[in-house]
Amino acid sequence: MDKEQLNSSAQIKSDIITQVVQEPSRGMLIQLGAAIRNGKLVAIPTETVYGLGANGLDPEAMDRIYAAKGRPSDNPLILHVPDAESIKPLVLEVTKTAQKLMDAFWPGPLTITLPKSDLVPDRATGGLPRVALRCPDHAICHELLVAVGVPVAAPSANISGRPSPTTAEDVYHDMNGRIEYILDDGPCTIGVESTVVEVHDDAVTILRPGGITKEMLETVVAHVDYDPNLVTGKTVPKAPGMKYKHYAPDSPMITFVGDDRNVAEAIKQSLIESDTSLLDTQTKHSIRTVQSKIGLLLSQEVFELLGSDITDDKQYYCIVYGSSLDYVALAHSFYKSLLLFNEAGVTRILAQGVLSDGIGVAIMNRMEKASNKHVIYV
Ligand code: TXA
Ligand code: MG
Numbered sequence: 325m326d327k328e329q330l331n332s333s334a335q336i337k338s339d340i341i342t343q344v345v346q347e348p349s350r351g352m353l354i355q356l357g358a359a360i361r362n363g364k365l366v367a368i369p370t371e372t373v374y375g376l377g378a379n380g381l382d383p384e385a386m387d388r389i390y391a392a393k394g395r396p397s398d399n400p401l402i403l404h405v406p407d408a409e410s411i412k413p414l415v416l417e418v419t420k421t422a423q424k425l426m427d428a429f430w431p432g433p434l435t436i437t438l439p440k441s442d443l444v445p446d447r448a449t450g451g452l453p454r455v456a457l458r459c460p461d462h463a464i465c466h467e468l469l470v471a472v473g474v475p476v477a478a479p480s481a482n483i484s485g486r487p488s489p490t491t492a493e494d495v496y497h498d499m500n501g502r503i504e505y506i507l508d509d510g511p512c513t514i515g516v517e518s519t520v521v522e523v524h525d526d527a528v529t530i531l532r533p534g535g536i537t538k539e540m541l542e543t544v545v546a547h548v549d550y551d552p553n554l555v556t557g558k559t560v561p562k563a564p565g566m567k568y569k570h571y572a573p574d575s576p577m578i579t580f581v582g583d584d585r586n587v588a589e590a591i592k593q594s595l596i597e598s599d600t601s602l603l604d605t606q607t608k609h610s611i612r613t614v615q616s617k618i619g620l621l622l623s624q625e626v627f628e629l630l631g632s633d634i635t636d637d638k639q640y641y642c643i644v645y646g647s648s649l650d651y652v653a654l655a656h657s658f659y660k661s662l663l664l665f666n667e668a669g670v671t672r673i674l675a676q677g678v679l680s681d682g683i684g685v686a687i688m689n690r691m692e693k694a695s696n697k698h699v700i701y702v
Contacts, residue, residue: 342500344492346508348464356505357471360385365392365503367481367495368404368468370460372433372514372535373488373659374495375404375478376503377468383447386477392502395484399565400450401477402435402458402518406469411457414444414475421545422523428544431461433518433535448477450564458518464509480517481506487571487662487694490515494663515656516686520563522551530554531563533686535655554689570693573662575619575670577695581677581688582702584648588629590702591620591674595633598672617641619670621661623648626676641668648676651684658687662694 345352360366360377363385368377376393378385380403390397405411408426412418415438422436440448440455449455457475460466469476480488481495481503489495492508499506519534519541527547530538531554541548551562578594580587598618620634620642627634627644634640643661646653665673677691677699678684692699 340501340504342496342503342506344496344506344508348507350467353464353467353471356468356507357473359504360468360472360476361474363388364505365389366468367489367492367499367503367506368465368476368478369462369492369507369509369512370404370465370478371462371512372460372517373490373512374481374492374506375402375476376481376495376499377404377472377476377478379472380404380448380475380477381443381445383445386445386447389477389479392499393479393482393484395479396564398450399479400452400456401448401479402456402520403444403448403475404465404469404478405457405459405475406466407431407459410459410475411438414441414455414457415439416441419523419525421526421528424544425521425523425528425541426459429536429540430459431466432459433461433514434458435518435520435532435534437520437522437531452564454522456520462509464507468507485570485572487573487659487666488517489663490656490659494660497663511656511660513656515658515660516683516690519686522562529562532566533689535683535686537682537685539682571659571662571690572694572696573619573673574666575672577619577673577675577698579675579677579691579695579699580702581679581699584623584625584629586702587676588626590700591622591626591676592630592633594674616672617668617670619643619665619668619673619675621645621665621673621675623654623676625649641665641670648678651678651682651687654678655683655687658690 366377368375378389435458437454437456444455483498490512514535519536520532522529528545530550580590625648645657
């Protein structure tokens with residue numbers, strides 16, 4: 325965030341008391357629904373990550389989202405609806421392919437962009453002719469969306485550039501004093517954002533990989549491709565958000581991808597090298613202090629392979645984020661792990677990546693950004 329954005333968020337901070345709501349009654353959900361309709365900001369749980377919800381038909385309410393997040397104004401928002409029927413007034417046409425996708429994957433972690441109707445303000449789409457639509461698979465979120473009665477614009481509820489929140493505590497950390505309510509329904513089940521697709525006649529382009537994989541989309545649509553700009557990084561990707569630095573932990577991160585044994589060896593090597601580089605050249609004594617704590621993000625398998633190499637808990641802050649065979653579990657814990665590294669104040673992160681397969685594509689998309697493209701294949 326630049327200074328100006330920080331100032332504007334500091335101003336917001338002094339005015340607003342953020343209320344955390346747990347186990348909401350029906351009456352409370354109706355109250356929160358009215359709050360959103362009337363221009364308030366409410367963080368909402370979904371199956372992917374927590375969203376920062378505002379009235380998606382009210383440009384001023386959406387302006388408040390951009391201010392609270394410090395989000396670049398050309399990055400459009402996703403409109404959240406309780407069911408497929410609700411998109412009809414928001415789009416020019418519900419095409420056959422869009423209908424097939426909604427039948428197969430809604431409610432669920434798939435966001436569909438379609439040409440927008442005049443009802444959708446330009447503020448929601450950053451001036452783009454298409455609007456992004458999503459129907460979350462989450463019981464309380466569904467009830468809230470019904471109570472709101474208008475589409476809810478909701479980006480991830482983090483300060484722009486930081487890891488997305490998968491618990492209400494994570495939202496509170498970034499948004500306390502900036503938004504009116506946080507609806508807490510525990511940890512999100514999936515842990516990475518929805519897949520964003522652009523729908524054409526009988527084809528689909530993936531603009532952002534996510535919870536619904538290419539293989540899953542191919543079961544209902546004949547032609548599915550990734551936005552080439554997403555893969556090559558040469559020109560601006562079609563989802564404006566994908567061009568920004570994102571999901572970054574506070575400290576630099578290197579990601580290692582490969583067979584467990586190779587990853588363990590590469591991380592071990594990297595630890596030895598960093599030890600040597602921290603030797604005081606005069607005395608040859610290690611000058612590593614608590615301030616140079618290394619964060620390790622590992623699978624259970626690599627953790628076991630490293631064994632006694634990482635037992636010194638003063639030097640390492642180690643998170644085992646799941647089995648290297650279980651990408652769903654790794655996706656679930658990824659953002660939370662980055663936030664734990666921030667909290668622990670690590671100065672560098674060495675992380676184990678995954679192969680770009682299934683939901684692994686979504687994980688690696690986030691890991692590449694978190695490591696500022698510092699990914700080493702071993
Ligand atoms: O899982 C999710 O999608 C979460 C939860 C809260 O629903 N939301 C989320 O929103 O991740 P956000 O704003 O953090 O990311 C939305 C992405 C951005 O990359 C944005 O550029 C892209 O979707 N997007 C939104 N509208 C678009 C449009 N009309 N055309 C192309 N890309 C669009
Ligand atoms: Mg986001």
